[in-house]
Amino acid sequence: MIQIVEHTPQEGPYAIGTALEAAGLPLRVCRTWAGDPVPDTTDGLVALVVMGGPMAAYADFPSRTAELALLRAALDAEVPVLGVCLGAQLLAVAAGGTARPGAGAQIGWGDVRTAADAPADPLFADAPGRLRVLHWHHDTMDLPAEAILLASCDRYPVQAFRIGRSAWGTQFHLEVDEPAVEAFAGAFPEEAATAPGLLESAPTELAAVARHRDDIFKRFAAFVTARSEQTATRAFFTRRAATWEDRFTDDGPRYAAAVGRMGLRPGQRVLDLGCGTGRALPALRAHVGDDGVVSGVDLTPAMLRAALREGRDADGKLLLADACRLPLRTGAVDAVFSAGLINHVPDPAAALREWARVTTADGVLLLFHPSGRAERAARHGRPLDPDDLTAEENLAPALRAAGWHLEVYEDARHHFLARATRARTLV
Structure with a gap:
């Protein structure tokens, strides 16, 4: 089972969910925005996906403590993790890094550069030197020392990273399709207004990034599938090892x-x-x-x-x-x-x-x-x-x-x- 954690109805898994379902992987969604409790164990999980949201990873919100505990358990058991925007910031915090306010909002289409370690990464191996993606955030993060930087840009250097062998975070929204962009703009109209042409340019921007987006998420799905039996075993025994x-x-x-x-x-x-x-x-x-x-x-x-x-x-x-x-x-x-x-x-x-x-x-x-x-x-x-x-x-x-x-x-x-x-x- 793959656990997906959502913070708002607009910020769903989109292309991530499509890739996981295409690989035959069953999904379970925790809608924290609707009051769903965050699971307290990784038992039975073969992957964990934590989506974005308007709250801050460094400030208290109702599900923050439970999400950090689940992320820490996933890291300990090497359950594959994918964190997006807020999810990436929470992943960094769970691994020993910090989240903090950024230097103003970064919203709209913009380039990120893949880093020197990206060609050897299981997900970003075939990503081009530059990716044009959707940004939608105000905050940033400082990664723990052992994290591997995978993508960056001048204004916000931490854009994608890996922790350990099986946990990834992306500050940007690679998962979006046209309905997702429309949902974001509808949910946050004042922020969308700061990015002129956001909706009008979406079809062109998405067409350009679609192949790379789909390849990265297919790689994640394949990674999860190949390790599913090992992941289930690790998750079961990790929680019990101390006692x-x-x-x-x-x-x-x-x-x-x-x-x-x-x-x-x-x-x-x-x-x-x-x-x-x-x-x-x-x-x-x-x-x-x-x-x-x-x-x-x-x-x-x-x-x-x-x-x-x-x-x-x-x-x-x-x-x-x-x-x-x-x-x-x-x-x-x-x-x-x-x-x-x-x-x-x-x-x-x-x-x-x-x-x-x-x-x-x-x-x-x-x-x-x-x-x-x-x-x-x-x-x-x-x-x-x-x-x-x-x-x-x-x-x-x-x-x-x-x-x-x-x-x-x-x-x-x-x-x-x-x-x-x-x-x-x-x-």
């Missing part, structure tokens, strides 16, 4: 017992996939010793930060990576431990093949969960699913097809465990 250890304080001995079933030897190289807060790392280190190599991989930065707070980096290297596309050479490790991850990956068959690729012949894979299948189903108020991959009749052939041989399968009340060995040759 993860407190919620599962009794699981440590179960993890240690499971690691003991792997048959690890001193000096071996072992990978914990979906390591979370790293609770298996001490046991893995104990079995491979000081000469062994222990690495924990997780997709969620907040989980790895929690692992650092717990001191788990003393037992293994922590790596931010996608467990389905590991940055490791073939046969890099002797064993793989994975607790619960197989139920969260978008393509389990591909994941099992990737895990086989990085494991040596006769290497070990241990799939584990500190709860059995029936216990987990009951906790979520649902019956056992016959199509669940971790059911033995489903898991054995899935492992075999990926290059693993299932040797041990246990679905007990208080744990699930499957031990497999990697075939000497992969199909």
